Amino acid sequence: MSMPPTAATEAPRASTANSEIAEQPPLQVPVTPSFAVWWRRLTPLYLIPALALYSLFVLWPLIQIGWLALVRWDGFTPQIFIGLDNFSTLWNNQLFHTSMWHSVLWEVAALLIPPMLALGLALLFTHGRAPTLFLSSLFFPALLPPTVVASVWLLMYSPVSGPLDIGLRLLGLGGSAPDWLGDPHLALGALFVAWTWSVVGIGTLVYYAGIAAIDEAFIQLALMEGAGPLWRFLHVTLPGIRRAIAVVVLINAALAAQVFDLVFVTTGGGPGYATTILPLEEYGRAFGAEIGQGAAAACLQIGVALVPMLLVLPLLRHGDETLSSGEETRRRPLRSSLPTLAASLGLLAILFPLLWLLVVALEPGKVFTVTGPDFNPTHWQWSSFATVWNQGMGDAVGTSLLLAAGVAAGVIVLAAPAAYALTYLIPTGILSRALLLLWLIGLLQPTPVLIIPLFHLLYGFGLLNTPWGIVFPEIARSLPFAVLVLWGFMGQIPREILQAGAVDGASPLQRMLRLVLPLTRPALAIAAIWSFASSWNEYLLPTLVSQDGSLQTVPTLLASFIGKYNTQFGLLAAGSLMAMAPSLILYLLLRRPSATGLAAVERGTR
């Protein structure tokens, strides 16, 4: 059907917008001041804490990586400057080309497949019943450390007792069951599926929040005018979630660039070289006495991932919140049960590996046996849970909880003023663009190599064996994402609101605390959830910082059940399930604000 493209967007705006707004001349209180005024208002104070921490624990190590890419160094002997030789060594290595190609493929697929999948799920949840239940359940995989995700999928893909092959055997297709991780043609794709499983929940949450914020009036109007589902999706939903799309793409680009543990634990880059990716190259070379080559590989990896991020950044600033109601709108479930059914199937696919984890926890002795689990409740053993608890799970959860909550709080406290300054206080121009680029680069931290300069920094500051040695770098590493998301959201707040605040005598600090932050609660919640989950799942940093083993976190405890020989899958499964509980509670607490709409702004202008 044809429909005037402006009908759905203009009419509600006209009906709701107060005509006084249009008639009144804009207030002449400058919100974006000149450089002199900017300096006078102590803008640096908003930026300095975040920028200082970020510069110290992210930028400085990144600069060092840039330098290390130009030297030959084994970590002990003096560094020798060799110019671009490390890059040329990598370029002349055929195997490196393979890794590079795989990383590019992964990055491209990460920008397309999980975001589309997440959008599909969000749409289904929006129009289905009990969306809260669905969303909460979907978030489970995001709360698992990557090493656990790897182990879960080792179990799933097992040709012996994996549920996929068991299912095919039950269907009489046992002979054609693929060797998921053993076949070079399938292995990288199979790992990508596992990775998608672990990240799709975050994207779905963000999309759901965006869709829920779209004003119901637009949809009703479109319906009245006879618009079909496709038209509504293309002309109402998609424009309404433009910024959500940017956020999801940024998240996936950043996560894809940091894939390491999943591949390292499952295939180690094999079979052959079928799953080698740049982070594996970086790690292997950096800790194989060729730190320069590892650093050069890291520089190339940043280059690969930076391109899509630069492309998507403008979207973050140009979301179309004129379609938003400013509050979460619970869509009435469609009469058809199809969306609920489809959503249930999607959810089942997401939850199935976790249910399998439960089976493994309850029947630990049956893993990998020819018969596999027998699903007989009378044979279930709950001892795995008790054993894990006795091995310090309670303490590990407590430590992880405090660290992750500290990181989330730190990120919010530092990122909010920094984003506020970037949005309102710094004049648009080279400086603001440079600052944006600086934050953007921070999304692409090549952890396997970054850890080398970071460790020396922490040692120099005496932060090893202290929680601060984890909290400070973790805050710094989560800041780029938080600042960019907040900057994107804050930019959509109408300037009239701030001008009104200024006229009423509110200082910049008051305007930030009383006007801007309440209006960006969804973004704050997303930043908090992201930083919490990142910190909760971090493995390498706590392992390196805790020289005396005093800081046992959930991922480090769970990793102790994993080994090249005799991985204790029962304990690992029980521990993983236990570890999900606390962070799930936090998620449920923060879910509400994150789903309160992506542009509460509009409400204030009406």
Next chain:
Amino acid sequence: MVHPRPTPYMPACSLIRPSLILFLTLSVLLLGCGAQHAAGNGQTTLAIWYGTDDPVERAWSQHLARSFEASHPKVSVHLIDYSYEDLNTKLQLALSAGDPPDLAYVTPRGPGIPAYLATHQLRDLTSAANQNGWSARLQSGLLARYNRPFAQYGATAGHVMAVPTSLAAVGILYNKRLLSRLHLAVPTSLAAFEAALPRAKAAGYVPLGMGNADGWLGDDWYLTLVNAFVPAVTLQSEQRLSPDFSFARPPYIRAGRLIHSWAQSGYFTRDFGGIDAQEGMDLFFGGKTLFQLVSSSQNSQIMQDEARTQLPIGIFAFPGQGADGVMPQSGYEGWIVPAAAKHPATAVSFITHLLTPNTARFLLTQGLLPAHNLRQDGLLQARHLGAHPWQREYLQALATAQPGVYIDAAPIANLNATMEANVQLLLQGYEEPSFLVTSLQDVYASHGSHGSSARIDGEF
């Protein structure tokens, strides 16, 4: 005009309530205080980093620390377990920062001990070894043999830089019940071994158990065959980077062809490419597999599976190079004392404690193959070995077989990884034996700077 007024109806964001921030800050502070270890009362705290890839070993490794504390009341031992990868990462960083532990149990493969030695990060333990009689406590000549390769990394020839306490040896695990059912004897020649394979397959069994998802088992198979064709003394020089060496020689090609033909004949476990070593071992204990190449690093799993299934099993050395076969036995971990250790004397005492018969007895109960002189201490008569006859067979094979050498432990970056990757492809039919040796020679000759891989059509 309905501009919102800031203060009356816009609440401050609840996420940054000062009370919440204060609470979290205090909590992390408290955590920080709690994390500090009190040291006082004249106690010495010995910091040990222990490397193992076996979670079961992690569970009992603390026993080593506690037993030392029991005999040294003024010492508190802080032993932390890490996987080999994590330990290598941590130790490299700690050594380069000058803040290592007092003692570490690490791999002699690169980068490991070679990297630390080359940069003079380790303490020379020769005088401690002489004073405490370490050599006599270990199997005859073992200490010298273990340390010999380190000379090429900068250690003085004949000096002791690292001390092993457990061996890692590769043997063939077999199902006694199946062997008897097939009317076969333990093969003492390669021909007999090869003859058993089609027979087992024809009878509906899996001739060779294999789980090669992580690559190391295929690599071990290839090197075991190499050891069956080449004298160990030759391999030792090649491991030390003999300039004349080439992988393109007949024994290396023959080993590749043989393992390739076994794979093509379907002798290995189905889908072995996607099954890891642990899974492959569990399948063996399903009772349908005749032989399985194993490393003694897997012994804890063998003990568990044996207890679970009661399957009668045995171990023999792979036939070749003499009547008693060949048993590759290198690459096992050793104890090192960093040059910057804070308590080197206590670290030396700990090593001495590990070399006592009591520790050897304890290691035996955990299924390990102690590096100790078991005959001298009468440990082979230990009562618990009766419950695990395969362990006794393992030790006997170890004592009589030719000691094989892993050439992939040569100090060349990427050699081990290249071998694992290309043997994976060879076994799965994506690569020819000739390409395997070409790719290995490529890495060997370029000292790790060049690698090559077979292109796989349609690879994702």
